[in-house]
Amino acid sequence: MDLTNASAAVTGGASGLGRATAQAFLARGVPTVIIDLPSSNGEVAAKELGDLATFMPADVRDPEAVDVALAEAESEAPLRAVVHCAGRGGKLRVVEKDGTPGSLELYQDVISTNLVGTFNVLRLAAARMVKNDVVDGERGIIIMTASVAAFEGQIGQAAYSSSKAGVAGLTIVAARDLARKFVRVVTIAPGTFETPILGGLSDKVRESLASQVPHPSRLGAPTEYAKLALAIVDNAMINGETIRIDGAIRMGPV
Numbered sequence: 592m593d594l595t596n597a598s599a600a601v602t603g604g605a606s607g608l609g610r611a612t613a614q615a616f617l618a619r620g621v622p623t624v625i626i627d628l629p630s631s632n633g634e635v636a637a638k639e640l641g642d643l644a645t646f647m648p649a650d651v652r653d654p655e656a657v658d659v660a661l662a663e664a665e666s667e668a669p670l671r672a673v674v675h676c677a678g679r680g681g682k683l684r685v686v687e688k689d690g691t692p693g694s695l696e697l698y699q700d701v702i703s704t705n706l707v708g709t710f711n712v713l714r715l716a717a718a719r720m721v722k723n724d725v726v727d728g729e730r731g732i733i734i735m736t737a738s739v740a741a742f743e744g745q746i747g748q749a750a751y752s753s754s755k756a757g758v759a760g761l762t763i764v765a766a767r768d769l770a771r772k773f774v775r776v777v778t779i780a781p782g783t784f785e786t787p788i789l790g791g792l793s794d795k796v797r798e799s800l801a802s803q804v805p806h807p808s809r810l811g812a813p814t815e816y817a818k819l820a821l822a823i824v825d826n827a828m829i830n831g832e833t834i835r836i837d838g839a840i841r842m843g844p845v
Contacts, residue, residue, distance in 0.1 A: 592671060592672060592726075592727075592729050592731070592732050592775075592824045592825065592827065593726055593727055593729075594616070594619060594621045594671060594672060594824070596668050596669070597621060597668050597669050597670070597671035597672065598621065598622045598623070598624070598664045598665065598667045598668040598669065598670050598671070598672075599613075599616045599621050599622070599623045599624070599664065599670070599671070599672040599673065599674070600623065600624040600625075600626055600660065600661055600664040600670060600672075600673045600674075600716070601613040601616070601623060601624070601625055601626065601673075601674045601675075601676060602626040602627070602649075602651055602673075602674070602675045602676055602677035602712055603626075603627060603675070603676035603677035603678065604623075604624075604625030604626060604627055604633065604636065604646075604676070605625060605627035605628075605631040605632050605633035605635075605636045605646075606627075606631070606632070606636070606786075606787050607676070607784075607785070607786040607787050607788075607813050608676045608736065608781065608784065608786060608813045608816045608817070609625070609627070609674070609676035609677065610625075610636055610640075610813065611812075611813035611814045611816060611817040612674045612676065612813075612816065612817040612820050612821075613625050613636075613640060613644065614640055614817065615814075615817040615818070615820070615821050616672070616821070617640055617641055617643050617644055619821075620643065621643070621672070622643045622645070622664070622667040622668060623640075623643060623644055623645070623664075624644075624645045624646075624647050624660055624661075624663050624664040624667075625637050625640075625644060625645065625646045625647070626647050626648075626649050626651070626657065626660045626677070627646070627648065627649075627677065628648065628649075628650060629648035629649075629650075631648075633646035633647075633648065634646045645663060645664075645667075647659065647660035647663050648660075650708075651675070651677045651704065651708035651709070651711060651712050652703055652704060652707055652708045652711060653711075654711060654715065657711060657712055657715050658715050661673075661715055661716060661719055665719060669723045669724070670716065670719050670720060670723075670731065671720065671723060671726075671729075671730070671731045671732070672731065672732055672733075672734075672824055673712065673716040673720075673731070673732075673733045673734070674733075674734045674736075674820050675709055675712045675713070675733070675734065675735045675736060676736050677704075677708060677712075678704060678705045678708075678709075678736065678754075678788075679700075679701060679704045679705065679788070680701075680751055680788045681697050681700070681701040681750050681751055682747045682748075683697050683698060683701070683747065683748070683749045683750045683751075684746065684747055684749060685749055693749060697750060698749065698750045698753075700750075701750035701751055701753075701754050702750065702753060702754050702757070704754075705751070705754030705755065705757075705758065706753075706754045706757040706758060706761075709735055709736075709757075709758050709761070710761065712733075713733055713735065713761070713765060713776070716731070716733050717731075717733060717765075717769055717772070717774055717776075719731075720733070720772075720774045721769070721772040721774060725773055727827070728773060728827065729773050729774075729775065729827060730772060730773040730774050731773075731774045731775075732774065732775040732776075732777065732823070732824055733765075733774065733775070733776050733777075734776075734777050734778070734779060734820050734823055734824070735758050735761070735762065735776070735777075735778040735779075736758070736778065736779055736780075736781070737755040737756075737758040737759045737762075737778050737779070737780040737833055738751070738752075738755040738780055738781060738782075739780055739781070739782045739835060739837050739840060739841075739842055740752045740755050740842065741755035741756040741758065741759045741780060741833075742756075742759075742780070743841055743842040743843075744756075744842075745842055745843070745844060745845060746844055746845050755780070758778055759778055759780065759833045761778075762776055762777065762778040762831060762832070762833050763831045763832075766830050766831030767831065770830075775827070775829070775830040775831075776830065776831065777823050777829055777830060777831070777832055777833075777834065778832070778833040778834070779816065779819055779820065779823075779833075779834055779836060780833050780834065780835045780836070780837070781811060781816055781835075781836050781837065782804065782811060782835070782836065782837025782838060782840045782842075783800045783801065783803070783804060783810050783811065783837075783840065784810055784811035784812070784813065784815075784816060785810045785811065785812060785813060786813065789810070797810065803840055803842070803843070804837070804838035804839070804840045805838060805839040805840065806838055806839060807838055808838070809838075811836065811837070811838065815836065816836060819834065819836050
């Protein structure tokens with residue numbers, strides 16, 4: 592995908608994977624809209640990232656707010672790249688340690704943010720991209736974010752794993768759906784990365800997670816996710832796939 596005279600949008604762009612990806616687009620001179628919660632530090636992030644960065648507050652589940660944010664990106668140039676990084680965690684067992692049923696409210700909230708929010712961004716971005724002129728056989732690309740938890744969910748990840756498995760399952764369907772419109776859909780499934788979701792964990796837990804990665808035996812850097820995202824943007828033959836970036840980790844049950 593040639594992003595000359597194009598714009599991009601990154602959800603969850605105020606921090607972590609999203610911020611690194613926004614920075615990578617901006618380094619190429621691509622005007623980029625950072626979409627994140629009103630409570631985030633998105634305004635600060637946009638100022639730090641430079642004149643081509645714009646912050647637009649939105650909950651990814653909110654159709655109107657997301658559409659306004661995408662319209663802002665389109666006001667700069669045709670929107671041809673969207674990377675959806677926004678999401679949340681949530682520790683949940685089917686039956687909690689005290690014998691009570693797992694929280695249905697928490698399950699629904701995680702699914703709503705991670706899966707429904709993903710589809711909301713996907714559908715609104717795609718509806719704009721299909722109106723673009725075709726450039727080198729493409730109109731746009733949407734990159735979604737799953738997790739290795741989609742395939743090897745651990746105990747306590749009932750909601751998170753379900754939501755990310757849904758994103759992985761959506762990928763090939765959406766790619767086939769949009770193929771005749773010349774819009775690609777690809778998903779990245781990160782392993783254990785330095786993100787705000789892991790930020791609240793103790794050093795001991797973080798070290799334990801890092802030690803489970805065969806090679807390199809450390810947590811992933813957001814810039815490594817961003818490099819993969821841009822490589823996917825550049826390679827028109829990558830479509831309909833969920834790509835793991837995880838140092839060969841295969842998560843155990845706990």
